[in-house]
Amino acid sequence: MIWWSSFFLVGRVCRLLAVCGFHLERRIESGVGREALERWLTCFFELCEVNSCVLCSCALSVGFSSLLVADNQLKECGCVCETGESWSTAMATTCHCLPPAVAPFHAVCQPPILVEDAFEKATRRGSAMNAADLATFMRNVQGERDVTEEEAGHLITTFLNSSAKTKSGHHLSIMRLSQRAPANSKHHSKREFQSSREQPATLDLPAFLKFLLNPELNGHRVEPSHTGLKPQPTEDMTAPLSHYYIFSSHNSYLTGNQLTSKCSSQPLVDALLSGCRVIELDCWDGKNGKIKVLHGGTLTKAVSFEECIMAIKENAFKVSDYPVILTIESHLSQEHQKNAAAKLKEILGDIMYIPSADDRPPVCFQSPDALKNRIIISDKPPGDSVADQVAEEPEYADNVIKETIQRSDSSGSLSEEGSSTRARRERKMHRRHSQAAERLAQKMASRRSGDEVIPKVHEFEELLYIYCQKPSEMKERQEKGGPLVAGERAIMANLSESQLDHLMKHHPNSLIEFTKANMGRMYPFGLRFDSSNADPMDAWKHGLQVAAVNMQGHDRPVWISQAFFSKNGGCGYVKKPDFLLPGSSVDPKSLQPRLELKVKVLLGTDWHRNYDVFKKPDYFVKVAVHGVDGDEVKKHTKVIKRSREPHWEDEEFEFRLKAPELAILRLEVREHDKFLRDDMVGQSCIPVTHLRQGIRAVKLESKKGDHRNSKLLCHFSMRPL
Numbered sequence: 001m002i003w004w005s006s007f008f009l010v011g012r013v014c015r016l017l018a019v020c021g022f023h024l025e026r027r028i029e030s031g032v033g034r035e036a037l038e039r040w041l042t043c044f045f046e047l048c049e050v051n052s053c054v055l056c057s058c059a060l061s062v063g064f065s066s067l068l069v070a071d072n073q074l075k076e077c078g079c080v081c082e083t084g085e086s087w088s089t090a091m092a093t094t095c096h097c098l099p100p101a102v103a104p105f106h107a108v109c110q111p112p113i114l115v116e117d118a119f120e121k122a123t124r125r126g127s128a129m130n131a132a133d134l135a136t137f138m139r140n141v142q143g144e145r146d147v148t149e150e151e152a153g154h155l156i157t158t159f160l161n162s163s164a165k166t167k168s169g170h171h172l173s174i175m176r177l178s179q180r181a182p183a184n185s186k187h188h189s190k191r192e193f194q195s196s197r198e199q200p201a202t203l204d205l206p207a208f209l210k211f212l213l214n215p216e217l218n219g220h221r222v223e224p225s226h227t228g229l230k231p232q233p234t235e236d237m238t239a240p241l242s243h244y245y246i247f248s249s250h251n252s253y254l255t256g257n258q259l260t261s262k263c264s265s266q267p268l269v270d271a272l273l274s275g276c277r278v279i280e281l282d283c284w285d286g287k288n289g290k291i292k293v294l295h296g297g298t299l300t301k302a303v304s305f306e307e308c309i310m311a312i313k314e315n316a317f318k319v320s321d322y323p324v325i326l327t328i329e330s331h332l333s334q335e336h337q338k339n340a341a342a343k344l345k346e347i348l349g350d351i352m353y354i355p356s357a358d359d360r361p362p363v364c365f366q367s368p369d370a371l372k373n374r375i376i377i378s379d380k381p382p383g384d385s386v387a388d389q390v391a392e393e394p395e396y397a398d399n400v401i402k403e404t405i406q407r408s409d410s411s412g413s414l415s416e417e418g419s420s421t422r423a424r425r426e427r428k429m430h431r432r433h434s435q436a437a438e439r440l441a442q443k444m445a446s447r448r449s450g451d452e453v454i455p456k457v458h459e460f461e462e463l464l465y466i467y468c469q470k471p472s473e474m475k476e477r478q479e480k481g482g483p484l485v486a487g488e489r490a491i492m493a494n495l496s497e498s499q500l501d502h503l504m505k506h507h508p509n510s511l512i513e514f515t516k517a518n519m520g521r522m523y524p525f526g527l528r529f530d531s532s533n534a535d536p537m538d539a540w541k542h543g544l545q546v547a548a549v550n551m552q553g554h555d556r557p558v559w560i561s562q563a564f565f566s567k568n569g570g571c572g573y574v575k576k577p578d579f580l581l582p583g584s585s586v587d588p589k590s591l592q593p594r595l596e597l598k599v600k601v602l603l604g605t606d607w608h609r610n611y612d613v614f615k616k617p618d619y620f621v622k623v624a625v626h627g628v629d630g631d632e633v634k635k636h637t638k639v640i641k642r643s644r645e646p647h648w649e650d651e652e653f654e655f656r657l658k659a660p661e662l663a664i665l666r667l668e669v670r671e672h673d674k675f676l677r678d679d680m681v682g683q684s685c686i687p688v689t690h691l692r693q694g695i696r697a698v699k700l701e702s703k704k705g706d707h708r709n710s711k712l713l714c715h716f717s718m719r720p721l
Contacts, residue, residue: 111209112602112649114715115695119205128202131156142694156201159211213605213697213713220696220714221566221686230319231569237322241365241466242490242519243581245540246325247565247572248278250523250533250548253293253303258529258550263294263303265311271551272315272324275565277572278546280327280380281308285336291343296331305340309347316351316375320571323353323371325466329380334457341459344377351375354463361467361489364517368573378466379456380494381473468492468521471499483510484520492519492546496526497534504542509587511542516582520544533557536564540662541588541628543580554703556666560626562705563664563685577661588628593656593721597665597688599623600715601637601648602695604669608709611671611679616642618672619681621712623653625688627663631655639672656721663688667698667712682710693718 111119122137123129129137131153138144138152203211212218249271253263268279283305286292291305316324332340344352353374355362469491471484484493484503493514495503500522503511514520522539524532528550536547536557549561568574579586601621611617618641624634635653640646657663665688669681682700698712 110645110647111205112647112713114600114602114649115209115212115713116205118695119208128204129208130200130202134203138694142692142696144694153201155217156203156211159203159214159217160201160207162214162216163207163210212695213711215697215699215711218695218697220684220692220698220716222690222692230321231571233322233569233571233573235568235575237369237571237573238367239575240367240490240517241371242515242517242545243576244368244545244573245547245564245576246278246545247276247561248280248325248521248546248548249276249551250280251282251295251531251550252276252279253281253308254295254300254531254550254552256552257531258295258298258300260299261531261552262301265303265307267552268308268311269315272312273319274551274562275319275570275572276551277320277322278325278327278548279312280329280548281305282329282331283336283340284331285333289336289339291332291336291340306343306347309343312375313348313351317373321372322368322571322573323374323376325376325378327378327380327468329382330454330456330460331382333454337454337457337460341457341463344463348375352377352463353465355465357462360462360464361491362465363489365466365490365519376465377463378468378492379464380468381453381470466492466519468494470494481506483507484514485510486514486518490518492521494521494523495544497522497524500534500539500542500544504538508542511544512580512588515543515545516580519546521546521548523548524550535626536561537626537628537632537662537664540564541659543576545576554705559666559683559685559705560664563666563687567687567690577659579659588659591628591630591658593658595657595660595688596719596721597625597655597657597660597663597691598652598715598717599655599665600652601667602713602715603645603647603649604710604712605645606709606711607644607681611681616644618642619646620670620672621648622666622668622670624666624668625655625657625663626666627657628659631657631659631663641672657688660688665691667700667714669700669710669712682708684712688718691716691718 118137118141119129121140122133126133131149134156135147135149135152138147249267251258252268252271253265255262255264255267271279281293282295284292284294284296284302286302286304292302293305293308294300294302312324312326328340330337330340351374353371353376467489471493472480474485474487474493481502484507500511511520520539520543522534522536522544524534528534531550531553532555533549533553534547534557536549537560539547547561549557551558565572565574578584579588579591601623604619604621607617618639620639621637622634623636625631633655637648637651640648655663664685666683666685668683671679671681673679680703682702684698684700693716695713695715698714700708700710700712702708
């Protein structure tokens, strides 16, 4: 009864407000009702913000029509919405309970103190910021020392023009009448109106905050420079291939998990267009001399070899001119090897690089610049079977299984008191996953692979430039479980995730020395059936050039890889730091901090969806740096409860970085849930070296990398040590 009484009471209040709005319509023409209308609108919006969707709908059904009638009269009297749009449109935008097609309105009610202080200093406590003031702000706060007053004025004009074209403003202060024109404002002369338009463009505090929240004009990352259609690299590209990290995909043809998903050429296209320069195909004998590409020993559905090669040729150099390395894991008979070689020559033609006999394998790799617009062929020995990997590293396999189970448990951490049917069902499913994974691991460990090695035919071998070997194939120069030892020729060492982990623990320096002239590749552990990934930073900080990732996994290693290779113009190649290159005797463990990074998350706004039906959301932000040992730190803000405009400006995170050229800053927004897993709101990863200092807008992306409207306003400061 109490609930229904409250519902009835607030519903009557909504109706009363709507009726008041109807009567205000008759007083608009004389200008008498302007103040009352503003108070009515403010009260109405606050009520819609606080109460449920049903109550908002009640008020809208009664009062919305009267506001539609008043729109034209409001404009004639000089009463306009701050966005320049009609009040009826503004109201529709305000009510977050309207259908999903209507974007929810989230008012920035209170600018952060840091923004207010910056505005006061730039304007010398004035009420409007002109071009000269904005230029001063950009030099002193944003670190843009060379900005001119003309450039600042152009930014203001661009911002105001873009705001005028926007149908709904999502970052305004509390809706208000932007100009309190006198009652007879409709009688203003045309000359006075034109003279007001010719005044220099300025920003008041709400508009300045909205400008700061514009990621196109005030984004947090340094954008690559373009010459023509493609971004240009900013680093020297004339060193050997072994001096560069290379963006690499794993099992590039899979659309989903490693066991049952479909094989297709589309993931190859997606990988190439995202900047990947290493593409992997697992090739098997098909019928009638045909070659099929699939993940062997699974239920994945094959795609034809020819279709894959055609897709690679058509998309190899759309985003980057630098070489594509086509890695072929061959399970082919000798006759099928000849067919594969013939198809590669027929389809790729002159863009395929065919090395001379003396360069198979080479003494020293050629440079990316010398191999521009060429496709390089690399072999890859069949990886150790899952059974061999589990038998060799049972503890590591157990850790991977536990990690996979945690990811698959959609409920997250359940409370001990949770006795609902859903909680019991999810705990039961959790136990089933655990038992199934344990049985699988035991079955795999009791079985050894019997793959026989098929010798390469001359027609196929003459195409190879990068020779890939497993540690077990380097018997003549290294002991099992011992350090990597370089030979006279440059090759690529093919290491599983668990093998790399073993070498990192016992022989870390051998990894660094080996990869100064040779190449190293790390691929995910065989039990990652869900296409998850290992942390690529483990490979990069030990000098390995190729950290193969399942791009379809859409997990944090994919985000980190995409951010890391956004450097150097996004060409897919990034120069290794000096301490990992030939001629350096620096021990990475002895590195001292070189850069101090401070991050302050000021506020979050413009959320792309509502996460809780019955209450306002509870947001928090994970702030982490991924990098070398000592740089890798994970922190998070406090949870701001029941707020659509959370502020965290009283928290500052400090990072002292030893190798900023490898460091990636990750900002990840979550909506806290007390009983189920926290909702993923959005994420943004960026190289620290490409971070713009000052007060910057951070536009968030989904797990799959799709852009979202949700954004953060952050303050970044960097200081060399």
